[in-house]
Amino acid sequence: MNNSMQTVRVELHSGDEDRSYPIHIGKGLLAQTDLLLPHLPQKRVAIVTNTTVGPLYLALLRTALEGQGIASIEITLPDGEDHKNGQTLNLIYEALLAQRCERKTTLIALGGGVIGDLTGFAAATYLRGVPFVQIPTTLLAQVDSSVGGKTGINHPLGKNMIGAFYQPRVVIADSDTLNTLPDRELRAGIAEVIKYGLIRDVQFFEWLELNMIRLVARDPDALNTAIRRSCEIKAEIVAADEREGGVRSLLNLGHTFGHAIENAMGYGVWLHGEAVAAGIIMAAELSRRLKLINEYDLERIRRIFQLAGLPIVAPKFLSEDYFSLMKLDKKVEEGRMRFILLNKIGKAMMSHEVPTSILTETLVTCMANE
Template sequence: MDLSKSNKAEIARAVQEKLQDTNIILVGMMGAGKTTIGKALSVLLNKDFVDSDHEIQSRTGVKIPVIFEIEGEVGFRKRESEALVDLVKKRNMVLATGGGAILSQENRKALRKNGVVIYLRASVNDLYRRTRYDKNRPLLQTKNLLERLNDLHAQRDVYYRETAHIIIDSGKQGVRFLIQKLIHKLISLDFQEINRNHCQNNMQTITVDFATVSEKRSYPIYIGYGILDQVDLLLSHIPQMRVAIISNETVAPLYLGALTAALAKKKITVVPIILPDGEVHKNWQTLNVIFDALLKNHCERNTTVIALGGGVIGDLAGFAASTYLRGVPFIQIPTSLLAQVDSSVGGKTGINHTLGKNMIGAFYQPRMVLTDSATLNTLPDRELYAGLAEVIKYGLIRDPEFFDWLERNMRHLIARDPEILNQAIQRSCENKAEIVAADEKEKGVRALLNLGHTFGHAIENGMGYGVWFHGEAVAAGIVMAAELSLRMKLINDADVARIREIFLQAKLPVIAPKMPPEKYLELMALDKKVESGKTRFILLNRIGEAVMRADISSTVLKEIILTCTSHE
């Protein structure tokens, strides 16, 4: 690859597009060329250049040798780690680290997690040649510099190699040649694989806590990439060496076999119950198919029911578990984005009725939730986009910083970037867990989770279950709720524009289907939030703050419906 003037700009644009907001982090021995190479890379890739040693000096107001003299190496390493914690939060930078930054395991994890790490490797002889007259490196102020460099290199090389995504020899090569090699390696790098490997090694656990005067209950939500076969996570929540796994005709061929095999290795037998796929089957008839299978297989009170699938499977399996033998253990393994961020958390279970969505059901908490984001790789695009509606909802009702983050990262979510998806799932579950813990049975604040759902459920019912996906209906419903909030003078035009734009970025509908306003009102009157004959709506005081209102006239609602629905 030649970085001549004729193609330098073209190559730079290609690399910039691939790296986008990615950090480039340089590690290596003192004298390896991190500052020189880092500055050249930052110019070529249009990124900020940051030197961690300069950051430490800026924070303390004194040079590195002075810190070593006063606080010793231990004190300096502490300051270095504190600086790196803040520095890795930045984006679109080239970061040159100190030679000993990788001695801390936490530093190594943070560097590898937050950028592409490049190890600039140099021989001890080259390092000696470059540093022998340098008086500003405290660890090299010794009579036998070559021996000291040998010792430091022997100690640190293994950590550099452990941390790096790319290793390149700096040697005696010129800066221009090194940059050419680096650009070639960066273009060839599989960023998806890097993110997958990181996600696999970074499972997160969120705890849903319920505390009352009489009892304290909790359950974990495990979130990670490729963790479906980690059945050890399930074992403590399975009281009997037998489980019933409820799935559907789409998901079962993909994941049931591997899960069954992993459980078999732990001597756990599986009763598979395979249902037809789709919202249209979320009814009494399908529920009875589950009961028939549980009874025919003599499933007992300690037989755990496991839901393996999306929101429909989770709701059906949970409702069956809550009522079979008056309640059996229940575990959620959600495989759709919507289920992972919303329906699998909080214990709402149920089925649809011809007159209303989710009108028959029970609050029944799972013993645990196992969320493997790798299952999203097989999710059709339309279903992935539908799940994003519930993710966006959390930013709108209570987490404005998350909403801002979603605006910046929506293209990565659409592209199924595993690291970004894991972050979105985790943040969504944290929000849901906090709300559910505070209001398990939806007596108060939990109702705010229904932003857009009053309109959305009317769309699903009116169009016929399954014609509009739940997330699609919620997206259009949230836009209607935003327009209603604007009409009530709670938010402004700019807020509504942002809300419309983020749903468009997520490839979701912002115009509701055409139905007579009277039909919308009739269906909304069947909403679960109706109280004393009044339909209660979740509206927005601002982006990041929701409120419930019941003082909406039918005249205003009809105007909003006519404004927000298709006129074709």
């Protein structure tokens, strides 16, 4: 066992049922089958990956499993957010059916957020539910999408509109996989890390201000610290509100704006983390206009995203286009948009009460001039 490994638990209890699971974080975990074996009810797994991650890490994982007598089948999907749809989901179902996979065959997601979401939704629905393991290989997936059980696919009319809450049995976040992550995708993951400090932990935000250069430079200790604290915060929130009936909605800071950007640009043109970064700036600007935070706080937020090399200006569309896309967001209730705002750095809140005039001013202020 890697002595530097850290473990965070997601505590989920309903009645007598215990669906809690560990998140293992550290270097060189991919080949440590002792982390996986206790969560596999059958000596056969299906590993879902993509054309980018598969050539890098699939053989290592399969060889390690085979050494423990675990047979595996490979399902390799095309890479990219634009493939997070029903057509690609069907490729998983077809492979599982063709290989006669059973209810105890565990699906292992080896890849980023798209692979995790697709595999999780397939696991939730194939034979009405099969075991599921997350092995996220991007920073964004390690700190966000692999934890908490949100799975699903995109629809042309909205992001993540079709899906299910379905928890993994274990999450294995091997920070060594970040060594092959392109700089742009690393920065996109940092956007979600910053989000955790903004919504829940001002001391973590201050640590990020001091250590952002180390994170961007892939300092291993800084990365593992950021991953661990992000997972701790998300685990606390998910344990309190698994199905987003209350406090879990705070994790969507910037996402109502960000999802509108992704949809308007076309899925995959802006990475999810890039859209979230611009969306958080928009949410912060809206918070300032509502007199919840001051100009100094807004500038600190802008600066940390700049240090991370993330966009702080949204693409230019008509305000009406933003409005119509935001109304497609799955967080809309009774036709009203739900906004996550900042009371201060380290504390977020939810509100339906945002005057249209102030929202329009925010959009215009935050959009690119060209």
